[in-house]
Amino acid sequence: MNLLEAPMRLAQKHLRGGRIGWVFVTPNLSVFGLFTFLPIVIDLIYAVTGGNQLFPAQRPYVGTANFQALLACRNYLDPNTCTRDLFWHGIYNTAEFVVLQVGFMVGLSLATALALNRPGRARGFFRAVFFYPVLLSPVVVALIWKWVLQRYGVLNAGLGALGLAPHDWLLNSSTAFFWSVFVSIWAHMGFYTLILLAGLQAIPRDVYEAAAMDATPPWRRFRRVTLPLLMPSLLVVLVLALIRAVQIFDEVYVLTGGGPGTSTTFLVQFIYQTGFAQQVREYGMAAAASLLLAAVLMALTVLQLRVTRPRK
Amino acid sequence: MRSVLSGILLATAAAAWALPGAAHAATRDIRVQCYSDGNECPVTRDLATAFMKSHPDIKVTIDEVPYSAILQSLPVQLAAGKGPDIARVTLFGNYSQYFLDLRPYLKDAKFWETAFGPTLDWMRKGPADHGIYGLMTQLTVTAPLVDKTLFEQAKVPLPGPKATWDDWAKAVAKVAKATGTPAGMAWDRSGHRFAGPAISYGARYFDAKGNPAVVDAGFKAMAQRFYHWNLDGTVLKSTWAGQATGYKDAFNEFANGKIVMYYSGSWQLNRLLKLGNAFDWVIAANPCGPAACSGMPGGAAFVAFKETKHPHAVAAFLDFLAQPANYRTFAERTNNIPAELPLQKQALNYTMPAAGKAALAALLHDAATLSPIAYHLQGYRFAGAIFGATADRIGQAIAGSMTLDQAYQRITQDIATALATAKK
Known part of the structure; x- marks a missing residue:
């Protein structure tokens, strides 16, 4: 007993x-x-109250005023015409980041998983090499790359040794955004590669043997055999990467501080900034923005549940 | 007899057990959250040790934290009722709603009024407030730090004490070009740093009724200059344009010879002294504009919080620190400009090399030329909102995220939003 x-x-x-x-x-x-x-529930209470008091009981009820302020724009395509311009800069930057980062992340993870799945020497070593960045704290990742990319950093020193002119990688909007995407992919790709590698190894060998007996060319074998059987893992990777990309904050905040200007300011940074880093803290506005972000994440989660549901 | 002896032994044992407990119960613990620009916290810890010798019933614990914790974590701790008893802070408006009025607990409030009169106002909520909320441990003043070695190498004379910001911009650009230095100057990314030059060019920051009216002709005159200096390379662009929000200093750029002049303040003195003989540096007079030759005052204070369970002990400790002999020790050991008025008139025995003493003399000169607007702005409760909006929006304009005119509109809007939120 x-x-x-x-x-x-x-x-x-x-x-x-x-x-x-x-x-x-x-x-x-x-x-x-x-x-x-x-x-x-607490977030909801904050979102419908105003002022800068911390305790909900001391905060005046403002209804949907915070949401209205966030969504007020003369022209939704130009964040500078919005009442809360930084919120909209955050939305546009996050959307662009999600498209680029998730697209490249899934593509590169798949390519890496395919390469690591092939029999070869030092396969375990290379799997570890791709996975190790996942073990690093986001702040450490950002500091390492800041050391590489700053004006007097390793990359410019290398360029200088080759006789090339240095570049302010983090001071130009386009290059700062590119490096934000790159660093994020570098830091997380190993995790998604591992999921895809597991998916690849779960594909039965006999399917490939049948394809080989039919003399199926490699590209056709990939399209008709590997890809359909890997699709469940691929969808999981896609949705997880989407959710993580929408939440991007830590690495980029340490790497660029949201700059130059607002070119790498993402939605979560706006929430942090509004709620915790201003002299007059707008907890209500930050809560309203975080609820809108939660709605997006919930939609992505529902999508994940639908696409990963076993089909009859 | 046996029972009497047993009784005595029992009573003795009980007393021996109870006495340390009673002593322990009587000890009043106060916690001080402290940040250091140089060695302020270790010096405070030494003074606290001396205080505890004369007040064995009070235990003072100094918790040293980074400055960012004072800015970001302390307000949340205080709002949650979990703050320290005392903290060393700078932007008083951030915390003023939690201040403890020390006046009822001080033995001689008049001494405090006489010794710290002008700076006590900075911690008050308005003209009708006569509370004593904390001890100003030092005065700071913004000022240009100049790489004299680069000027000498370029054979360019240092601009004189009445030189304008335009004169300085030309001079440092010339030196940078001649010596291959990446930029002429850098300013800390801070609206506080921007305010002194703006006031010198006529910015008034407040209207006749005392309400914030930040963007005026004087403010724009300096903003336009600063914007163009960033774009033409006179000012190191990365400091202001490199991030979306928040404070950033440029000390490392100055220490590594990447700029000729660094606009920061007296709190950098200890870091400058640590550079040793790497290069010759001087602290210059604040450059002039048509309206003034002003920097910005500032400083840090130990303030008390009303959530404390031991207001008498808190007041006793701060009163101990305020006593002239202790205050002098703090100022001399930390190389700070004293805020205690009688001490300002005395020669302090600073333990620093000649360059440091010359720098302090220059800083005292800079403190004497501060505009009354600068003092008023520094004492304004929501100065942090003005400084934050200034740095963020002008920084975003420099980075190309918006035009300078849009930045002016946003500065006005951001400040209005902050004030409206605070009033709800």
């Missing part, structure tokens, strides 16, 4: 039907409620 047997027998005796299931999920529900649902 183990420790749990007696209380479980008691629960079974008094809770009939499906109600015993609640006993099993209660611990998880408590943690989830405390650390996920409760913060969402």
Whole structure:
């Protein structure tokens, strides 16, 4: 008789039907409620209140004023015409970042996984090489690359040794954005490569043997065999990368500080800045922006659940 | 007899057990959250040790934290009622709603009024407020730090004490070109640093009623200059344009010979002294404009918070630090300009080389030329909102994210939004 047997027998005796299931999920529900649902409710309270007081009871109710201020624009294509221009700069930059980063991330992860899946020497070594950046803290990643990319950094020193002119990589809008995308891919690609590699290794060998017997060319074999069978893993990677890209903040904030100007200011930086880094902290505005971000993330999560649902 | 002896032994044992407990219960713990520009926290810790010897019932713990924690974490701690008893802070408006009025707990409030009169106002909420909220540990003043060696190499004379910002811009650009230095000057990315030059060019920051009216002709005159200096390379562009928001200094650029002049302030003196003989540097007089030759005052203060459980102990510790002998020790060991008025008139025995002493003399001169507008702006409760909007929006204009005219509109709007939020 183990420790749990007696209380479980008691629960079974008094809770009939499906109600015993609640006993099993209660611990998880408590943690989830405390650390996920409760913060969402608190966030909602902040989003509909104003002022700069921290305690909800001291904050005046303002209804949807925070959302209205965030969404007020004369021309939605020009953030500078919006009441909260930095919010819209954040949205546009985040959208551009998501498209570029996720596109290249999934493509490069797939190419790397295919390369690492081939039999060859030092395969384990190269798998480790691609995975190690995932183990680094985002701040460390950003500091390493800042050291490389700054005006008097390693990259410009290398260019100088080759007789080429140095460049302010982080002071030009285009190059700063490019390096933000690049550094983010470098830091996270190993994780997605690992998922795809597992997916590749789960594909049965006999399918490839059948394709080989039919003398299927490599490209056709990839399109007709590998890609369809890898699709579930690929979709997981795509949706996880999308969610992570929408939440981008830490690495880029340390690398560029959101600059030059607002060219690498993303949505989460706007939330942080508005809620925690101004002299007059606008908790309500930050909460409203974070709810809008949560809506986007929820849509992506629903998408993930739909695409990963087993088909009949 | 046996029972009497047992009784005595029992009572003795009980007393021995109870006494340390009673002593412990009587000890009042106060925590001081402190940041250092140089060695301010270690010196405060030494003074706290001396204080505890004379006040064995009070235990003072100095928690040294980075300046960013004072700016970002402390307001949240205070709002949550979990702050320290005392903290060393700069932008007083950020914390003023949590200040403890020390006046009822001080033995001699009049001494504080006499010794610290002008700076006590900076911590007050308005003209009707007569509270004493903290001890100004030092005065700071913004000023140009100049690489004299580069000037000598370029054979360009240093601009004189009445030189304008335009004269300085020409001179440092000339030196930079002659010596192959990447840029003529850099200013800390801070609206506080920008304010002195703007006031010198006629910015008034407030209207006749005392309300913020930041963007005026004087402000624009300096903003346009600064904007163009950034674009033509006279000013190192990366400091202001390199990030979207927040503070950034350019000390490393100055220390590494990447700029000829660095507009920062007296708090850099200890870092300058640590450079040793790498190059010759001087602190120059604040450049002039048509309206003034002003920098900005500032400084740090130990302020008390009303959530403290031991207001008498907090007041006693700050009163101890304020006593002339202790205050002198702090100023001399930290190489700071004292805020205590009688001490300002005395010769302090600073332990620093000749260059440092000359720099302090220059800084005292700079402090004497500060405009009254600069003092008023520094004491304004929401000065942080003005400084933040100035640095962020002008920085964004320099980076090309918006035009300078759009930046002016945004500065006005950002300040109005901050004030409206604070009033709700």
